[in-house]
Amino acid sequence: LSLLEKANNALTRRVRLKTARSQLSTPLASFSFDDFPRSAWTIGGPILARHDARATYYVAGRFCDAHEDGLEYYGPEDLRALHAAGHEVGCHTFSHRHSPKVPSRELGADLDRNAAFVRDTLGADISIDSFAYPYGDASPRTKALAGRRFPVSRGIRSGVNGPVLDLGQLKAVPLEIRSWTAEAVEHEVELARQTNGWIVFFSHDVSEDPSPYGATPAMLEHALGEVRAAGIEILPVRDAYRRAVPSQA
Ligand SMILES: [Zn+2]
Numbered sequence: 001l002s003l004l005e006k007a008n009n010a011l012t013r014r015v016r017l018k019t020a021r022s023q024l025s026t027p028l029a030s031f032s033f034d035d036f037p038r039s040a041w042t043i044g045g046p047i048l049a050r051h052d053a054r055a056t057y058y059v060a061g062r063f064c065d066a067h068e069d070g071l072e073y074y075g076p077e078d079l080r081a082l083h084a085a086g087h088e089v090g091c092h093t094f095s096h097r098h099s100p101k102v103p104s105r106e107l108g109a110d111l112d113r114n115a116a117f118v119r120d121t122l123g124a125d126i127s128i129d130s131f132a133y134p135y136g137d138a139s140p141r142t143k144a145l146a147g148r149r150f151p152v153s154r155g156i157r158s159g160v161n162g163p164v165l166d167l168g169q170l171k172a173v174p175l176e177i178r179s180w181t182a183e184a185v186e187h188e189v190e191l192a193r194q195t196n197g198w199i200v201f202f203s204h205d206v207s208e209d210p211s212p213y214g215a216t217p218a219m220l221e222h223a224l225g226e227v228r229a230a231g232i233e234i235l236p237v238r239d240a241y242r243r244a245v246p247s248q249a
Pocket residue numbers: 034035092096133134135
């Protein structure tokens with residue numbers, strides 16, 4: 001990122017157009033996967049199932065059946081299977097561009113296109129209730145736009161959410177091998193437990209040989225194990241949002 005982009009991101013995080021006080025009296029955790037590489041479902045799905053956890057898969061239509069940078073991405077069957085298993089399908093735009101560089105009309109059309117793609121794949125009655133910014137990249141303008149379209153949006157700034165929630169840009173803890181340490185995950189889980197916070201994890205692929213943005217099965221197991229050991233309930237982002245802000249949901 002350029003200096004200007006970094007400054008813009010810092011400004012954007014301070015633009016809180018959509019805040020709510022968390023009503024949680026117990027901590028919550030959510031697990032999310034962006035884009036998403038197929039292994040997030042084929043390898044991540046069974047790990048989640050063993051922990052009785054449902055996740056949020058942030059889908060960008062352009063990755064459907066794609067092979068890029070050595071990664072195989074999801075196909076329509078994967079999307080149908082994970083939806084049937086009770087996981088949430090969220091929006092990650094269709095074209096996965098840097099949204100602050102995309103004019104509002106074009107960005108709106110791109111979000112419509114992704115919604116149409118998801119409806120075509122999963123059925124017309126599917127509701128898409130949460131959003132994740134591609135690259136975590138937002139501007140005050142795109143944050144306002146996402147806020148009008150989605151009850152809750154997730155960024156990639158690390159941390160635990162609460163007691164005041166920025167519903168236009170939730171914080172999230174990376175499960176990415178390029179930055180991961182067990183201690184950091186354990187610290188954030190403990191913080192969530194102590195503060196009745198909402199901890200949202202995000203990753204991409206799940207593999208013994210992951211991309212820099214992905215996790216090993218052991219990393220995912222570790223995070224799920226820490227959350228369970230702390231007695232923290234796991235819900236998809238949409239369901240956790242409804243629990244945290246019942247008056248808006
Ligand atoms: Zn992405």
